[in-house]
Amino acid sequence: MPQIIDGKAISAAIKEELKEKVEELKARDVHICLAVIQVGNDPASAVYVGNKKKACAYIGIESLAYELPEETTQEELLRLIGELNANQKVNGILVQLPLPKHIDENDVIRAIDPKKDVDGFHPQSVGALCIGQEGFVSCTPAGIIQLLKRSGIEIAGKECVVIGRSNIVGKPMALLLLRENGTVTVTHSRTKDLKEVTKRADILIVAIGKPKMITKEYVKEGAVVIDVGIHRNENNKLCGDVDYDDVAPICSAITPVPGGVGPMTIAMLMHNCVEAGNVR
Ligand code: GUN
Numbered sequence: 681m682p683q684i685i686d687g688k689a690i691s692a693a694i695k696e697e698l699k700e701k702v703e704e705l706k707a708r709d710v711h712i713c714l715a716v717i718q719v720g721n722d723p724a725s726a727v728y729v730g731n732k733k734k735a736c737a738y739i740g741i742e743s744l745a746y747e748l749p750e751e752t753t754q755e756e757l758l759r760l761i762g763e764l765n766a767n768q769k770v771n772g773i774l775v776q777l778p779l780p781k782h783i784d785e786n787d788v789i790r791a792i793d794p795k796k797d798v799d800g801f802h803p804q805s806v807g808a809l810c811i812g813q814e815g816f817v818s819c820t821p822a823g824i825i826q827l828l829k830r831s832g833i834e835i836a837g838k839e840c841v842v843i844g845r846s847n848i849v850g851k852p853m854a855l856l857l858l859r860e861n862g863t864v865t866v867t868h869s870r871t872k873d874l875k876e877v878t879k880r881a882d883i884l885i886v887a888i889g890k891p892k893m894i895t896k897e898y899v900k901e902g903a904v905v906i907d908v909g910i911h912r913n914e915n916n917k918l919c920g921d922v923d924y925d926d927v928a929p930i931c932s933a934i935t936p937v938p939g940g941v942g943p944m945t946i947a948m949l950m951h952n953c954v955e956a957g958n959v960r
Pocket of ligand 1: 774775776777778799819945
């Protein structure tokens, strides 16, 4: 049977390391503060924001919550971001996505000071990643690199195939694997003969958003499979983009859903907040 990559345990270990670091910083009178903005009351967003606030409290990071009504104008939101950019006490700013349709997400992301862009979504952060300079990295792909490294999985020289090319996961994932000296292929909905490409992967990262789409026909024997998807199946049970029961027996390591990639996103957000506070 494969190695089950335990995202819950790895994220807990990272949070413990960060908690210690935050205590050390506090002893030097450095206090970390994250501003979390939610516009409207999307129930899924409310859960994510709640989890982020809980993680902050656990680690010792102050969180400022801004719960704005659905009707908030783009101008009002940009004004708040401007104030938080100028506020010396605030180290990180996170605007929960998606935003209501009347607000342009790109304008909002661009308004955040890159020094406080703990989500790593600002074009300057993405550009820095692309050319190998310092900057915040999108939390989910950064978490996947931690899962691999902390599970003893070597990336250098490996054939890495990413399925999905989103700005939040697929593209930064490809750049991070490249930074770790992987040989990287990015596939997407227009890729011809997807199975033929994914079967080359030593490390297969799946972020397509389709429940259980990846069966063993897509996977090379002995591959490492990382599943970014999270869905509810017909029985209201959580499942990923990978058909776990079909794929697990042939791979060398695999992330479960839940308990794989999911817990890493918040751990890396906390990591970015601590970095944001540490540099000042
Ligand atoms: N919505 C879903 N995932 C995320 C995330 O990682 N960051 C933000 N800001 N919004 C999200």
